[in-house]
Amino acid sequence: MTTVQEAPPQQGSALSDSLVVTWRNLKRIPRIPELAIFAILQSVMFVLLFAFVFGGAIPLPGGGNYREFLMPGIFAQTLAFAAATTAIGMTDDMAKGLIDRFRSLPMSRSAFLTGRTVSDVVYNLGILIVLMLSGLAVGWRVHEGLARFLAGVGLTLLFAYAMSWVGVWLGMLVPTVEVAQQVAFTAIFPLTFLSNAFVPLQTLPGWLQPVADWNPVSAITAALRELWGNPNPFVTNSFPSEHPILMTLIWTALFIAIFAPLGVRRYRATSR
Numbered sequence: 001m002t003t004v005q006e007a008p009p010q011q012g013s014a015l016s017d018s019l020v021v022t023w024r025n026l027k028r029i030p031r032i033p034e035l036a037i038f039a040i041l042q043s044v045m046f047v048l049l050f051a052f053v054f055g056g057a058i059p060l061p062g063g064g065n066y067r068e069f070l071m072p073g074i075f076a077q078t079l080a081f082a083a084a085t086t087a088i089g090m091t092d093d094m095a096k097g098l099i100d101r102f103r104s105l106p107m108s109r110s111a112f113l114t115g116r117t118v119s120d121v122v123y124n125l126g127i128l129i130v131l132m133l134s135g136l137a138v139g140w141r142v143h144e145g146l147a148r149f150l151a152g153v154g155l156t157l158l159f160a161y162a163m164s165w166v167g168v169w170l171g172m173l174v175p176t177v178e179v180a181q182q183v184a185f186t187a188i189f190p191l192t193f194l195s196n197a198f199v200p201l202q203t204l205p206g207w208l209q210p211v212a213d214w215n216p217v218s219a220i221t222a223a224l225r226e227l228w229g230n231p232n233p234f235v236t237n238s239f240p241s242e243h244p245i246l247m248t249l250i251w252t253a254l255f256i257a258i259f260a261p262l263g264v265r266r267y268r269a270t271s272r
Helices: 014-031 033-057 066-080 082-095 098-103 111-138 146-171 177-193 209-213 216-228 244-269
Strands: none
Touching (some): 033 066, 066 111, 066 177, 066 216, 111 146, 111 244
């Protein structure tokens, strides 16, 4: 009598499995609304503080509306912190043993990481919409038409996706959510404030201006200002100043090329 051996479970397709994990992550947002609420409140607080408290004390070289200058910087700052959101989510899943559970399922190995990064981009899109409405309320406007507006939105989401891969790698390096939060904020805060997000680069000390000029947050901020027709003073005729859109694409490609493989390698090697 012959026995029929049971076939091993088949791996699912990368796309369908990634969509399932993405939907799983998005379903958590209504269940923990405090995450989105405080992220939105923090960003709106920056809008109000800089628009109404500090805005009058920050002149723009060449003139222009400071609030229109400010809003692309707020968007860039918020999307840079996509790395923190991803890092905290990754560390939380690892601490709960969820990664080991996913590994035991017949699913694509890449789906867990891809689903995490895509869901965080969707999450940040929702925050971006709220911020844009806040910007409209304080006087921010887009002057270059619908096509360039949509191009700017697409560029911000691409940048957020790249930053999410940074968060994937950071989130698997630390043991707890608290440590992930501290590490992510410590790494990202200097990027956002040592940039042109809130003040023109001309106001920085001379030795800091080149550093800020090549900052990825400065690149995405200047690119949005260029696409949307907002005030965009720059210091020199350097490559980042003259080609902010291209510079943003270069930074985005570098982040994905470096941190996606690092994140995948760490995911495969971790035993937690």
